[in-house]
Amino acid sequence: MLSIKNLQVSIKGKSILKGLNLEVNEGEVHAIMGPNGTGKSTLASVIAGRDIYEVTGGEILFKGKDIFALAPEERASEGIFLGFQYPVEIPGVSMTNFMKTAVNEQRKYRGLDPLTSTQFLAFMEEQKKLVEITSMLTNRSVNEGFSGGEKKKNEIFQMAMLEPKLAILDETDSGLDIDALKVVANGVNKLKRPDNAFIVITHYQRLLDFIVPDFVHVLFEGKIVKSGGKELALELEEKGYEWLKKDVN
Amino acid sequence: MKNDIIISEISLKEKLIHHFEENITTLTADETPLFKEIRLKAMDTFMKKGFPHTKLEDWRSTNLSKSINKEYTLQLGNPEVKLDVSTIFKCDIHHLDTFLVTLYNGWFLGNEDITILKDGTIIGSFSKACVLYPDLVEAHFSKYASIENNSINALNAAFALDGVFIYVPDNVTVSKTIQIVNIINTEDNLFIQPRNLVILGKNSKLQLVHCDHSIEHKYTFINSVTEIVIGEGSTVDHYKLQNKDNDSTQITSTYFNQAANSTLTSNVITLNGGLIRNNLYVKMEGKGCTANMNGVFLIDKDQHVDNFLLVEHCNTDSVSHQLYKGILDDQSMGVFTGHILVKKDAQRTNAFQNNKNILLTDKATMHTQPHLEIYADDVKCSHGATVGQLDQEALFYMRSRGIRENTSRMLLMYAFAAEVINKIQIVPLRKQIDELVYRRLKGELSDCDQCILDCNANRQISFDIDLSRL
Ligand SMILES: Nc1ncnc2c1ncn2[C@@H]1O[C@H](COP(=O)(O)OP(=O)(O)O)[C@@H](O)[C@H]1O
Ligand SMILES: [Mg+2]
Numbered sequence: 001m002l003s004i005k006n007l008q009v010s011i012k013g014k015s016i017l018k019g020l021n022l023e024v025n026e027g028e029v030h031a032i033m034g035p036n037g038t039g040k041s042t043l044a045s046v047i048a049g050r051d052i053y054e055v056t057g058g059e060i061l062f063k064g065k066d067i068f069a070l071a072p073e074e075r076a077s078e079g080i081f082l083g084f085q086y087p088v089e090i091p092g093v094s095m096t097n098f099m100k101t102a103v104n105e106q107r108k109y110r111g112l113d114p115l116t117s118t119q120f121l122a123f124m125e126e127q128k129k130l131v132e133i134t135s136m137l138t139n140r141s142v143n144e145g146f147s148g149g150e151k152k153k154n155e156i157f158q159m160a161m162l163e164p165k166l167a168i169l170d171e172t173d174s175g176l177d178i179d180a181l182k183v184v185a186n187g188v189n190k191l192k193r194p195d196n197a198f199i200v201i202t203h204y205q206r207l208l209d210f211i212v213p214d215f216v217h218v219l220f221e222g223k224i225v226k227s228g229g230k231e232l233a234l235e236l237e238e239k240g241y242e243w244l245k246k247d248v249n
Numbered sequence: 250m251k252n253d254i255i256i257s258e259i260s261l262k263e264k265l266i267h268h269f270e271e272n273i274t275t276l277t278a279d280e281t282p283l284f285k286e287i288r289l290k291a292m293d294t295f296m297k298k299g300f301p302h303t304k305l306e307d308w309r310s311t312n313l314s315k316s317i318n319k320e321y322t323l324q325l326g327n328p329e330v331k332l333d334v335s336t337i338f339k340c341d342i343h344h345l346d347t348f349l350v351t352l353y354n355g356w357f358l359g360n361e362d363i364t365i366l367k368d369g370t371i372i373g374s375f376s377k378a379c380v381l382y383p384d385l386v387e388a389h390f391s392k393y394a395s396i397e398n399n400s401i402n403a404l405n406a407a408f409a410l411d412g413v414f415i416y417v418p419d420n421v422t423v424s425k426t427i428q429i430v431n432i433i434n435t436e437d438n439l440f441i442q443p444r445n446l447v448i449l450g451k452n453s454k455l456q457l458v459h460c461d462h463s464i465e466h467k468y469t470f471i472n473s474v475t476e477i478v479i480g481e482g483s484t485v486d487h488y489k490l491q492n493k494d495n496d497s498t499q500i501t502s503t504y505f506n507q508a509a510n511s512t513l514t515s516n517v518i519t520l521n522g523g524l525i526r527n528n529l530y531v532k533m534e535g536k537g538c539t540a541n542m543n544g545v546f547l548i549d550k551d552q553h554v555d556n557f558l559l560v561e562h563c564n565t566d567s568v569s570h571q572l573y574k575g576i577l578d579d580q581s582m583g584v585f586t587g588h589i590l591v592k593k594d595a596q597r598t599n600a601f602q603n604n605k606n607i608l609l610t611d612k613a614t615m616h617t618q619p620h621l622e623i624y625a626d627d628v629k630c631s632h633g634a635t636v637g638q639l640d641q642e643a644l645f646y647m648r649s650r651g652i653r654e655n656t657s658r659m660l661l662m663y664a665f666a667a668e669v670i671n672k673i674q675i676v677p678l679r680k681q682i683d684e685l686v687y688r689r690l691k692g693e694l695s696d697c698d699q700c701i702l703d704c705n706a707n708r709q710i711s712f713d714i715d716l717s718r719l
Contacts (some may be wrong), residue, residue, distance in 0.1 A: 048649045049645075049648070049649070050645055051645075071648070071653075072648040072649050073648045073649075073650075073653050073654065075649075076648070076650055076651035077651045081649075082649050084646065087646070088640075088642045088643050088645075088646040089643075090640075090643045090647070090661070091664060092664025092667045092668060093664045097660075098647070098650070098652075098660075099650075101656065102647075102651050102652050103651075105652050105653060106651035109651065141664075162650065162651065
């Protein structure tokens, strides 16, 4: 479903990703771990289409399509979802209006009729229940005044509303207490299907107690330096990242 | 209309002066000595000062010379239009029953020059009120809109002939919103100077909606002055809605004078216009006053909107809030000046100001200037101004959810304006303006379209914010 080959990305002339390869297939959950500043968010943002990064080499195919030819909204409508590490506050735009617009714009892209208000509200209630989110969040402006935990839960809620083929969750677990962490993990587990896939970017083994990954990758200084099964996460938890430096150099 | 005159550029000033001198007898024929005196003094000020120019601090960023260098017609006599208002427009604020007052090319239009409501409220023609209620008018006319140092006020006072007069007695809550509609419909380039006077007694309430609208597209120059006197404990909600054509020049000066414990909410919404200068003066003379001043404008092409505010705290325990926002496209230009003056005795004053602007292109410009002048020591005062682009992070966030770039931009602009629109207290009016702003941003609103008015214009112009660039 997602095929990244020799991806090279820089920002403001500084090289961040230095030849990254990754294959993700339907039904898989991948975890990407790695120290701060190593390029995890850069990778996620480039897949979603943020234009502040410069792609200097390599390719990304999604369902066989070159995604660099697609605008961010087209990538979203093709089924890519990014759960932001730092969700953005949008004062004055209500969550409900935001999601209704997003759902219907995506439906339009796919040639489907828009949902009526009634249909949309019913669907929203359903998905809220599914991911166990209280109604409070949807009555407010997008992320405005939300606590850190609320913002992260809101990303999961949006994921549930948009039902992506590929969801990339960028440190959605950071800074969460155990209850919020469970909401996030539960969201992923509920939405997991044989025909979709997840890339979970995290710092901690902790999240992987709840979301069991099929693959764990270590991103270090712009490259995936090690890949393995879920036991790799445990190893990283124990040893930290220092021991990997030898492998790089 | 035999005494209409054509006045033209180079010497618009000279012609106005000449014209004044030739017609002074007719102008002051039925007037009281005080009125006559004010007119003469006013003309004296205008002769000395002329039109404001960019060397004046308060007019640095608004250049009137293009507007002045045109030929205009001045109507000195009421053209006595006999016309059924409903044939040129019908009001279209759903579910809002208003008391409608129309000024047609600056002249009061209606079957009755003066209407007295059951509660004693008087609504009607300013010129008629001068005849019927000279004491009431003289007690306030030109008292707030000083003619000493202000040539724009002076010019208006020298020629002021008609406009709207409203009087609300003590302890009266005017049951219907009063809506003043200024319609400009002419084959000529008109120079129009309406004069309005609104007086509220004690503990009264008034909601006033003031709409400016053009039907024909000519180079009109409007210089209107409105004095609004708010008695002790009274409340005024004032809404100014501007949807003018690109060829028009409009200077509006609104003077609010607040007695103790009175409350003012002023909303200035500019959807379209050529050159607009809105002067808003709020003088809080009494103690414990509240004034909320909100404004939003959406402009494109070569449009120019200048909001100039002077808020004077003269007495203790008053609160003022200013929130002005602007969205500027193309090579349009905006100006905001917010002058807060806290006088020596105005202890425990709270005065806040916030001006936020979005530039959609790098050719659009915004000049924003706070001006705080504080002579009391126990004062809480703050101001903030921002001029920026649409929030790029928010834009990407929305697009990453599948919302197209155009739609995302529009939602962000709409949300930006909503902070001001949401402050509109009259719900049907808020909904209507909300809809208008939405359509303006989508490029669907033209000045001849159903804004507040549903006129049948001969010419349709669309004022689209170019969606391809949004
Ligand atoms: N907007 C930006 N401007 C400049 N440098 C940036 C920007 N975003 C990220 N970087 C740099 O790119 C590198 C990788 O950052 P990031 O992808 O956020 O790492 P991670 O998510 O793994 O912590 C860091 O060195 C960071 O400083
Ligand atoms: Mg990161």
